[in-house]
Amino acid sequence: MSESALVATFNIARPEPGEYPPYYEKYISLVPGSDILGALESQRRQMLILLCGRDEKDGDFRYAPDKWSVKELLGHVCDSERIFAYRALRISRADRTPIEGFEQDDYVRNSPFAHRPMAELIEDYIAVRRATVTLLRNLDEEAWSRIGIANKNEVSVRALAYCIAGHELHHKRILEERYFAAK
DSSP states (O other): OOGGGGSOSSOOOOOOGGGSOGGGHHHHTTSOSSOHHHHHHHHHHHHHHHHTTOOHHHHHOOSSTTSOOHHHHHHHHHHHHHHHHHHHHHHHTTOOSOBOOOOHHHHHHTSSGGGSOHHHHHHHHHHHHHHHHHHHHTOOHHHHTOEEEETTEEEEHHHHHHHHHHHHHHHHHHIIIIIITTO
16 A cells, blocks of 8 residues: 555645746646645655765766755755645644744855765755655644744645745756757
8 A cells, every 4th residue: 555545535626826926836837736745755755866876976966056065956856845744734733923034045055055965965855855745744724734833924724835846856857958968
């Protein structure tokens, strides 16, 4: 039985536009179908296939001087997923305390990603994705539709789940088209 099949028998509907800020649409629209847990699991496998066999030279590659390296991009995906999952946790638990935003460039600039081995960053990605799926898989039906405030905008738990998936799809496409295709 797949991990997504272990979720309760209720349907987790796609988020409606009023459940998230308009700028999340660019990520949410990338996620096909309505099985968010299955999508997150499938993405993990697809990302690992893309990263399999990549060495340190690949990890240090930048397609332009002012762009993040592959290592920094992968670290950014992990940081962002952690933040979105944290938001989902708090909102799912009916915590109405507004959650602050974050500046992605500052996070990357102040991170150790560029100096970490590629294999460690891939292991971190695996751990983060497993933790996200475990968190989401164990939510009850009511939690999925709860709305909270993050970065001064209302957002639902299910919108955050789709945002996690869409954000990764966005960056996977960049890896495929700008990093690995350029080599």
